[in-house]
Amino acid sequence: MFYLNNFFKSFFHFPVRGVIFILATVLFVGSAFVTTKVERSLLKGVAKMEKGASFFALIDSKENNSRVARKLRELPGVEKVKVLSKADVSSSLDELLKTLNVGVSRDLIDLSFSGLQIEFQKGLPQRSQNLIRDYLTRLVGADKLTMGAVNRESQDLKDKRGSFAVMIRTYLGPILTAFAGVFWFVLFIIFRKDFIRSSYLSEQFQRRSNVPAKTLAAGFALLFFGTAAAMYLLAGIPQISQILFVFTTMFMILVVHVRRIEWEA
């Protein structure tokens, strides 16, 4: 109890310092626990960036495009149907002309069209995509419909996303814990003076030995296991390598203090 008391008394001699140090410790220990959660949410974000194949369709403006969109949305395999505004149609028309590669000037094309962008679900087979396109042709009529080619996501983009996901899985945890560790260590170095002094005085004027190491052992054990228990309840199982890193860092600091200390003026 004396050592625990000594730990908190020396770090809370200035209460703000004490609170900052406790928070830094929670961040350091907690980083090993939250990595999985942060990783998951980041990977979810990466997965969201992935889009299914899509195509544009221009429909005679006399057709009820809202009805067509509704009918399409009801189809299995259709992720999203976007009704395009006139401005969107205009920009999409350029894309369509490019895709069709017909060499016709845009000024010559009748613009009495409404537009739709139909996005397929991710990984939808080619056959199903064709069936949806056929359905649209039947629904609107071939003479009132112009469809663009199906745009598939480039392999390059897929590779980039894949390597980004691998990077997150490999480096996120260690980087997170390393940053929290450096921050915690710097604070410890800044705040250790009061702790060293009170430990030194306890060794000099009380019948005690190895006060710094025992004090750190008591304080770190409480902070480490207390935070770990709380984080386990909140976030589940930690990353073993990271929690070992946190434990080793604290243990090494403790080992360094198993020696005769000198007064720091």
Add this chain to the structure above:
Amino acid sequence: MNFQQSPSFSGQRVSGVQSGLSKNLFRLEDVSIRFGSIQALSNVKLSIESGEVIFLTGASGAGKTTLLRVLSGDIKPDSGKVSIPSPKRCFISKVFQDLRLEMNKTCEQNLWAAYDTSIYENKKEFKKDLEELASVLGFDNRLDLKVKDANGGLKQKVAIARALLAKPDVFIADEPTASLDSGNARRLFEILNIYNVRKGMTVIWASHNKELVKNFSGRIIHLDNGKLIYTGHACFI
């Protein structure tokens, strides 16, 4: 507050080290220490018995502080043999030249560093001793003063009181009267003498003021350039 009736000062003279140690608490044989080009101690041969009052004298740089550090076990000699009592059997309390006080704390808070639960039954007992000692040393009305605001004399008194509150078997002080006037220095020695006579506390006191120490009873060890020049009773100096 009656100093004489204080439980901490009462009782018969007892051995400073009550564990059946040999009478020689400290024994130094041909101890030499060199710091770079400076020979701090040169072939010092010395023994100190339990319950003795020792005045370590010599000019600045004579090797007094080095000898005290050897006796405290803070430094090991380059050559020679040193025999010092084990800390478990004989507790040594020190007053350092730089005092080693916590400046942002009050005088009283600094004294609480000596609150050892193995020798005091409770905080009340410690507080009583603290107040008595502060009263005897004449700073009981300045216990709440922050050390950084205290004058040199008060700081020295606080450092001495802290060392005495630890109830040591051996009291080692490096120039404890440097910031005290002769009246206060005399008073301090009287207090240490009471501890020595009543509690059997061994006192080792380094001072460059030979005139002050020759008025007191005790053994003088005089150093010059790291060499032990004289050891004998103060009255023969």
